[in-house]
Every structure is written in C-alpha cells, then in structure tokens.
Amino acid sequence: MRKIAVLLSFLLTFQALSGGAVQAAYVGENYISSAGACVMDFDTGEVLYEYNGNVLRVPASMTKMMNVYCIYESLAAGEITLDTVVPISQNVYDKSRDAVYQSVLPLYYNTTYTVDEMLDVIVVYSASAAAIAMAELLGDGSEAVFVEKMNQKAAEMGLNAYYYDSCGIADNEISPISMASLARNLIRDYPDILNRSAQKAVVFHGNTYQTTNHLLDTYYYEGADGLKTGTTPAAGYCFCGTAVRNGRRMISVTMQSSSTGQRFVDTARLLDYGFSIANEKYGSIYFTDMRVFINNAEIPAFSYNGAEPHAVIVAEDLQNYGFDVRYDAETETLHIVYHPDKHFSPIPMDYYRGKNGQKAFTLAPSSNISVLVNDGAEVFELQDVYDVDGYMCISVDEFQKIYDFIWKEEENAAYITTYYKSPKAILPNGKKLTSESAYIMDFQTGDAIYEFEGEIQKPVASIAKMMSVYVMLDAVQDGEISLDTVVPISENVYNLSRMEDYKMMVPLYYDEKYTVDEMLDMIVIDSAAACVTAVAELIAGSEVEFVKRMNAKAAEIGIQSVFYNGTGVCLNPEIEKENLMSAQEVAVMTKKMIEDYPEILERTKCASVDFHGQTYYNLNKMFTDYYYEGADGFKNGMTDASGYCMCGTAVLDGKRVITVTLPSASNDARFTDTAKMFDYGFAVLGVQTVGLQEKTEMEPFFQEEDDIKINIDGNYEMSFPDQQPMIVNNRAMIPIRALMETLGKTVDWNDEDQSVTIRDETVQVNLCLENTTMVKETKNPLTDVVSREDITLEVAPIMVNDRVLLPVRAVVEAFGAAVIWEEDTQTILIIAGVC
Incomplete structure (x- = not known):
C-alpha cells in the first residue's frame, strides 16, 4: 500500500517522540491514555478530576483557543467587525500551502476573506494559516506582536501557559487545568464560540471542510458542542472538549493521548465521570x-x-x-x-x-x-x-x-x-394526502376544484421567491432593467451566498459578471436565495425596499399575503417574521404570473441550469424522479417553520391545473401529494392521466482530462498510468483504488454485484456501478452503534478500461477530508490532515 511521504514521516516522528512513555491513568474505573487530563464543571469552575493537571505540555492547535479569545475580545472592543476584510500576506499565502501548518487550506491574494469566515475555519477545521492571518491583522502586521497579546491575556486569566506562535505549530506550553480554565473563560465571555464549534462542517469559498472534533460525528457524544483538537509530533493527540446534559456543562482536556481516536474515547470517559460526580454534588431534580x-x-x-x-x-x-x-x-x-x-x-x-x-x-x-x-x-x-x-x-x-x-x-x-386532532386532506376520490392544507385550481377559470383549509396562511419558505420573480419580471417589462443587465454583488450578498442557512447556497463573487437572466434561472431552478437578494438590491436599493414592492404586488393581484423578506429564509425568527401565504393565495399568484409572463414556464420546467461552470439541478422533481406527464413547474420550498411545501402546475389536452400543498409530511410526500392532486384535477376537467412514471435519465457527458492533477496535502501528487481522470456531467471522476489506498483506506471490488466497498476503522461506504446512491455506514467506537446514511450522487460510478471511476468529492468527503478545485492549475487538492 502506497503512503504519503509527508504523512508517514509525521507518524514516525510522532511515534519516536510520544510512544511508550506515558503512565496509565484511570478516571473512575475507566482507563484513559492521556499523559495529562482534567474535567471541570463549567458553572462552578471546580476541577472534578485531574491527572498531571498542572504539568505543562504542548497543546498543538488547542493554542488557537487563545487566538480566538483575542479575536473575540477585539470584536467586543470594536477594533474589528465580523465583516472586516482579512489581508493575505506573502507569509500567510506560503504557509497556507505548507503541510507543516496543519490544516492546509490555501488562501489567495485576490479573494476577500472576512473575520467571520476566518473564525469558522479556525475553530471548525483548525486552519493554521487563517489563524496567522488573523494574528497579523490584530498585531499590526506582526504575528509576534499578537502572540505577546496572547501571553498578556494568559497572565490576566492566571493561566499556567506560554505561547510562542499563534496557531500551535511551535511548542507552546499550557497545563490541562489551565486549558480547561481558558475554555471556561471563552465560553462564558463569548458564547458564540459554541455556535461555531458545534458545526460538523463549514463551507468556505465554495469548499466544504469537515470538523476535526469527531465527538460531533463518528464518536458521537450526546450534548457535545465543542471545542478544539490539536496534533503535532511534540504534543501528540490532544483535545479540549465540552458537552452539556440536563442543563449542566462539563469541560474536559486530554493531552498526549495515544491516538487520534483514543483522544475522543478519553474525552468521553472524562465527561461521563464529570457528569456522574456533578449529579452527586449539585441539584434538586x-x-x-x-x-x-x-x-x-x-x-x-x-x-x-x-x-x-x-x-x-x-x-x-x-x-x-x-x-x-x-x-x-x-x-x-x-x-x-x-x-x-x-x-x-x-x-x-x-x-x-x-x-x-x-x-x-x-x-x-x-x-x-x-x-x-x-x-x-x-x-x-x-x-x-x-x-x-x-x-x-x-x-x-x-x-x-x-x-x-x-x-x-x-x-x-x-x-x-398522543394524537393530533386536525385531519389531513382527503380528496373526493378517496385518495389521502399528507398535507395540512391543499388547493387545486382550474387555471382557465380560476375556480377551486378542491380545497382543504386553503384559506389558512402558513409560512411558505422558498415559494415566496416566485413573488420576488414576479416583481423582477415587472421591472424588466417596465424598462427599469433588462435581462442582460449586470447584477452587482454587494458585500451583503457575497456573505449571504456563503451562509449555510441561506438556502440554497451558491457562492457569488465580486469579480464575476452575472446577468438578470442568469439570476432568474438560478432563483427558479436552484432556489438560490442570495441571487434573489442581489437582484432585489439592484432594483430597489435594498431587500427591505424590494419587499415593499412584493407586498404591493400582492395587494394588486387581490391576495392578502404578507412578505417580510424576498427569499423565504428567515435568518433570525426572533427579529424577522415568516412570509405568510395561504394555499389559495399561492395558486392565485401562480395563475396571475403565468398569465402575465407565460415565458416563466420555460424556466420552471428546465431540469437543470449551467451557471458559471457548475450544473445545478431543479429541486422540482415532477419531471425527473417523480415524472408526471405535462408537469412544467412551479416552485417548492422547505424550512423548519414551513415544512415541505409545493406549488405545481401541469397542462394536458390544453387544460392546466395548479396545485398547492402547505406542507406535506416529507420531501417525497410533497411530490406524491402533487401527483394525486394532478390526477384528481384533470379527472374533474375530463382529461385522462397516466400518473407518476419511471424516473427519466439524462445522457451523461464524458470528457477525458489528461491535465487534471490530484494533490494530497500540498505535498504528494498522484499519477494514474492506467486510466486518466474524467469529467462526467461536470463532475471529476477518478480511478478510486489508488487514491483511497494512498489515504490509508481499504478498497474491495465485488464482481458479482458490480460494487465497490471502501472502509477504515470507523467509516464504510458502498457504491454500485450506474447507481446514484452511495451508502455510508459509520461505527461509533464509544457505543459500537452503526448509523447508516444514503447519499445521493450527482454522477453514478462508471467502469472505463477495467478501472472503476468514482466521483472524487463525494467519496473523499465521506471520510472527512476536504476537496478543493484549483481552476488555474487544474488541480484537485485533497486535504487529509490529522489535526
């Protein structure tokens, strides 16, 4: 099995420096491998267990916790804001590509990075170069100046700690108890840290980076929501973790555990012990x-x-x-x-x-x-x-x-x-729907063919985007803008387009040229929320002013719907309110819009759209997975507040029906509910239907790419002598065995069922040729419980010249690594760091 030279060197060095010298420790009756450890009650600050708790040790990337504390302190003092742009120096540029500075995350001169973005990748992914960039920003261009601030803060907190760099590559020193105290101060003073450290992954400039804290996923521990891992040869495997149960929070520290996995086992045992002791000491429940x-x-x-x-x-x-x-x-x-x-x-x-x-x-x-x-x-x-x-x-x-x-x-x-007294909708033909409210309209007359609680207003999620599109088309018709008008990208839109909660996330860039025509396609087909905001700002100056036009349009067409935003995404329910529409009002809006702008159907019936080098697929599955003859739109939506909503329309024999379900019981149910409503609506209009049909398949587009390079951690470039990587439907496909074995995974081929199994100690994935479902099974080493996840692939595995090619991003990310596409060098950069 081939290994990455730099990773092998790291492991050998680590074994030489940390192997075999640690005395066994026990927390309660359970063994832990840590050379130093403690568990602290957050509320009281009491240390409930410690082993070599005051002995100085190297914290590795746990150093970044003090870095982050100083960042939050500067935010609180008003010296910077979350939107402050972080400059990239030559020093940071170089270190962002150096595997020594784990975790590798390339940064670029011509890209705008904000403090908010940098905090996320520092906390979640342990991006060292991002930490250095922040140190230079707050240290007047000097990391050394910032490190002095870190030491001053450690002294103010009374910590037994000494820092020599800002990210943990140097042999900084801190004791386990001081590390726990630092974590307690960080959580107490800046609780936003928990919102960041609880994330299982973060999207950063179009790429997804998985957390290094595997108590959140593989080693799932109930209540875990942070904080920070660390690994260097001098430090060994370290982790400062925190979890909350029954309203009580514990903080644990393990330093120099025996392996990357054992540090999470040690942490779970420390936290368990802390909770058990706290139960005896505190409380009246x-x-x-x-x-x-x-x-x-x-x-x-x-x-x-x-x-x-x-x-x-x-x-x-x-x-x-x-x-x-x-x-x-x-x-x-x-x-x-x-x-x-x-x-x-x-x-x-x-x-x-x-x-x-x-x-x-x-x-x-x-x-x-x-x-x-x-x-x-x-x-x-x-x-x-x-x-x-x-x-x-x-x-x-x-x-x-x-x-x-x-x-x-x-x-x-x-x-x-328990029971829910409100009945679900039942069509007159006896077909049961899962919808809480439903409406079928005869498009020609505007009459209701069927309605169930159709006048009750509910949150409608992304269906609200169609009112935004209606207003946008009015602006085109009135000559305010044209389809060729270039849409500027404001800082607000730039940030929103990278926010995971701002559905659907399509990163937009300052230096790209986007037209209104392109934006309309992305709004209708991919439900891209940031595209809505961008066009709204173009037309009205701000989304707030644009929403006033939406409400005016609603009144103009005779509906009482109320809009608070243009996207259907309510980012802060405590401040903003949900857009409200009834099923009847959605149907009326759809009818009026099709009458005024029938060309909208040319957009809503597209199965996919190409947008600046990427293909995005229509979220309306009525002409793919749930194919219904005659379906040609309209819009679906989903948020926690709205549930799974759907507005559909179809035309057969010159007769059109519009259906609305608010909401259905699941993603699948909204499409099956819609099909039942189509069937009933057309039956009333005297049109025969054939119902749902088998899923349609698109012909794949193949293109062999001799120029694509695969690079691991910036140090190891792979070669493929037998079969070159290929592009299939704009997705990179590569011969999988060589790559995954290089990453230390086991790969098995089953000729009987034409399947590939890839596995390591905790994760196993199974893929079959020409099947777009990948099965991922994850074993929790703490409980031996195996969880299963079905992952939909945009491109199915293929066989070319007796070599199995798999979609590289989906497979590699299933094992927690990150994948970056660098257009300039035609390189797929796989980041498999161990931090």
Whole structure:
C-alpha cells in the first residue's frame, strides 16, 4: 500500500517522540491514555478530576483557543467587525500551502476573506494559516506582536501557559487545568464560540471542510458542542472538549493521548465521570424509579424534590418523540406541538439511568415562561412546570388533560398516548394526502376544484421567491432593467451566498459578471436565495425596499399575503417574521404570473441550469424522479417553520391545473401529494392521466482530462498510468483504488454485484456501478452503534478500461477530508490532515 511521504514521516516522528512513555491513568474505573487530563464543571469552575493537571505540555492547535479569545475580545472592543476584510500576506499565502501548518487550506491574494469566515475555519477545521492571518491583522502586521497579546491575556486569566506562535505549530506550553480554565473563560465571555464549534462542517469559498472534533460525528457524544483538537509530533493527540446534559456543562482536556481516536474515547470517559460526580454534588431534580412512556417509547423521567414527589420530563426531550418544541423569546412562551408524521428517535435510557434518589441537575429559580401544548384543535397552558438551568421540566400529570393517560401502579409507570386532532386532506376520490392544507385550481377559470383549509396562511419558505420573480419580471417589462443587465454583488450578498442557512447556497463573487437572466434561472431552478437578494438590491436599493414592492404586488393581484423578506429564509425568527401565504393565495399568484409572463414556464420546467461552470439541478422533481406527464413547474420550498411545501402546475389536452400543498409530511410526500392532486384535477376537467412514471435519465457527458492533477496535502501528487481522470456531467471522476489506498483506506471490488466497498476503522461506504446512491455506514467506537446514511450522487460510478471511476468529492468527503478545485492549475487538492 502506497503512503504519503509527508504523512508517514509525521507518524514516525510522532511515534519516536510520544510512544511508550506515558503512565496509565484511570478516571473512575475507566482507563484513559492521556499523559495529562482534567474535567471541570463549567458553572462552578471546580476541577472534578485531574491527572498531571498542572504539568505543562504542548497543546498543538488547542493554542488557537487563545487566538480566538483575542479575536473575540477585539470584536467586543470594536477594533474589528465580523465583516472586516482579512489581508493575505506573502507569509500567510506560503504557509497556507505548507503541510507543516496543519490544516492546509490555501488562501489567495485576490479573494476577500472576512473575520467571520476566518473564525469558522479556525475553530471548525483548525486552519493554521487563517489563524496567522488573523494574528497579523490584530498585531499590526506582526504575528509576534499578537502572540505577546496572547501571553498578556494568559497572565490576566492566571493561566499556567506560554505561547510562542499563534496557531500551535511551535511548542507552546499550557497545563490541562489551565486549558480547561481558558475554555471556561471563552465560553462564558463569548458564547458564540459554541455556535461555531458545534458545526460538523463549514463551507468556505465554495469548499466544504469537515470538523476535526469527531465527538460531533463518528464518536458521537450526546450534548457535545465543542471545542478544539490539536496534533503535532511534540504534543501528540490532544483535545479540549465540552458537552452539556440536563442543563449542566462539563469541560474536559486530554493531552498526549495515544491516538487520534483514543483522544475522543478519553474525552468521553472524562465527561461521563464529570457528569456522574456533578449529579452527586449539585441539584434538586432527582433520578426516579418512576417511568414514562409516550406512544410506548420510553422518555427519561425524573422526580421534582417537592412535598409530593412526582415524575417530570424535560420539554426539550419531546423533540425526539414526535413533537416540535419552539421557544418564542418575544412572548416568553414555549410552544409544543405534536406531529404524527414526525420521526421518532427515542433517547437511549442508558444516558439517564441513575440511582434512585440521586441528584440529576439543578433547579433554577421559578420562571415566568408559559408552556403551551397544541393538540391540533385546542391549545392547553400547562401549570406545573419548572425552569431547570434554562430547560423547562413538565410534570407528567399535566398531560392527563390533553392526551390519553394511564398510570400502572404495578409498573410504577405512566403511559401517554398522543394524537393530533386536525385531519389531513382527503380528496373526493378517496385518495389521502399528507398535507395540512391543499388547493387545486382550474387555471382557465380560476375556480377551486378542491380545497382543504386553503384559506389558512402558513409560512411558505422558498415559494415566496416566485413573488420576488414576479416583481423582477415587472421591472424588466417596465424598462427599469433588462435581462442582460449586470447584477452587482454587494458585500451583503457575497456573505449571504456563503451562509449555510441561506438556502440554497451558491457562492457569488465580486469579480464575476452575472446577468438578470442568469439570476432568474438560478432563483427558479436552484432556489438560490442570495441571487434573489442581489437582484432585489439592484432594483430597489435594498431587500427591505424590494419587499415593499412584493407586498404591493400582492395587494394588486387581490391576495392578502404578507412578505417580510424576498427569499423565504428567515435568518433570525426572533427579529424577522415568516412570509405568510395561504394555499389559495399561492395558486392565485401562480395563475396571475403565468398569465402575465407565460415565458416563466420555460424556466420552471428546465431540469437543470449551467451557471458559471457548475450544473445545478431543479429541486422540482415532477419531471425527473417523480415524472408526471405535462408537469412544467412551479416552485417548492422547505424550512423548519414551513415544512415541505409545493406549488405545481401541469397542462394536458390544453387544460392546466395548479396545485398547492402547505406542507406535506416529507420531501417525497410533497411530490406524491402533487401527483394525486394532478390526477384528481384533470379527472374533474375530463382529461385522462397516466400518473407518476419511471424516473427519466439524462445522457451523461464524458470528457477525458489528461491535465487534471490530484494533490494530497500540498505535498504528494498522484499519477494514474492506467486510466486518466474524467469529467462526467461536470463532475471529476477518478480511478478510486489508488487514491483511497494512498489515504490509508481499504478498497474491495465485488464482481458479482458490480460494487465497490471502501472502509477504515470507523467509516464504510458502498457504491454500485450506474447507481446514484452511495451508502455510508459509520461505527461509533464509544457505543459500537452503526448509523447508516444514503447519499445521493450527482454522477453514478462508471467502469472505463477495467478501472472503476468514482466521483472524487463525494467519496473523499465521506471520510472527512476536504476537496478543493484549483481552476488555474487544474488541480484537485485533497486535504487529509490529522489535526
């Protein structure tokens, strides 16, 4: 098996420096491999366990935690903002390509990077060059000046720590207890760190970088949400982690663990021990022998330490049992709604088992928060509730007035049977829909063929983009702009186009030329939210002013819909509000728009669109995966608030119907619901239909590329003597065995079923020729539980000259590595760092 020279050198050096010299340590009865470790209670700062806790050791990239603290401090002082542009010096440019400066992440002179972006890749991906760039920004061009600030801050905090660089490549020094104290200060003073460190991946200028903290994925530990790993030959494998359970947070540090995986095992054992000790020391909510079942699935139950002990459950836990739980800060109200179609994922009871009467967690002072439970027909306000470290605990007895409730004395258990009283839509032909509201319109007359709660306004997610498009087409017709008008990219749009929550994420660039015509295609076909904002700013100066036109347009066409943004994406529900439309109003808008601008259908029926070198596929699957004869639009949408929405239209024998479902039970259900509605609508109009048909396939476009280079960690360039990489439908396909074995993976070919299996210790993926579904299985070494994920590939594996070619990005990212395409050098850069 071929190995990467630089990685092999690193491993040999690491073994020479760290192997075999560490004395065994135990936390409780469990072995940990760490040479130094501790676990600290966040609330009190008390060290609940330590092993060589005050001995100075090399922290590697955990150094970046002090770097990040100083960045946040500068933000708080107003010296910089999240939008401040970070310059790239020659020093940073070079180090961003040097494998010594883990993790490799190439930075460029002519690209704009913001502080916000740099924070994400420093915290999530441990990008050392990004940390140095921030150090130069805040150190007046000098990393050394910034490092002095880091040492001053360490002294102010009373830490036993000494820093020689800003990113952890140098042999900095800190003790485990001081590292935990630094983490406590960072979380306490700048809690935004947890929003960043809890991310499993971050998208940075069009590329996805996976977290180095594998307690969030492979070694999943319930409640884990940060903080930072570190690895160098001198440091060994280090990790400062944090997790919260039942409202109590622990911070753990492990330094010089025996392997990259063992540091997460050590951390889990440290955190477990910390939580168990904290349960004994703090709190007035207790473990109980009473048990509670919701629809026969057990939910963790506790006992409130009152005069009459009774079972209580944590409201947030109901999210695993078919409920939506949402807190409205403006009204200080916790809303709980049961959804019968929501997936059940009961909480493992082992996490909550404790000795009867043992303290579980602390009871906070009484709160003014109201708790409302909606059963679909009536709203109940609960009275017997408790504020527990920011979580709401509910007396189980409260559910007796809402649902079927049985107490079985012999089992000491309560059985609750939940239900949602509001019926789902049923078509007159007996076909059942999963939709909460539905509408079918005869396009010619505008009459309703069928409606179910069609006048109730609901959040509509990206369906709102069609009102934006309507206003944009008005602007074209009125001569304000033309389809060829160039759309400028503001800093706001640039940032939004890279924000993962701003669906759909299509990175836009300052130096690219985008036309209104292109933007309309991307809005309609790929639902690109930033494209909406860009055109909105072009037309009205700001999205806020553009939304006023949307509301005016709604009034003009006679609907009462209310719009607060142009995209359907509500970034901050506590400040912004959701766009609201009824199913009937969506149908009216669609009819008016098609009448005014029939050419819109030429866009909505396109299966894909090419946009600046990338192919984007239509999210409306009614003419691909769920092919329906005559379907030619219109728009779907999905957010947490809206659910899976769909507005569809189809024409047969010259008759058109418009259907709306707000929302359906799932992504698949919105398309099957739409097909049923099409069938019924056309039947009423006297048109015969054939229903859903088999998925259509597009002919692949093949192009062999002799020029494509594959480079690993900036140090090892692969060669392919037997079969060159190829481009298939604009996706890079490469001979997979050589690459994956170079990355240390095992590759097996099964000739019988024409499948490839690639695996390492924790991850296995399976792909079949000409099949666009890749199966990924991940084994959690902490629990031996194997999770399965079906990943849809844009291009299926192929066989060329007896060599199997696989889509490189999908396969490599499945194993946690990052893939970067460098256009100038025609290089696929694979970053497989171990930090």
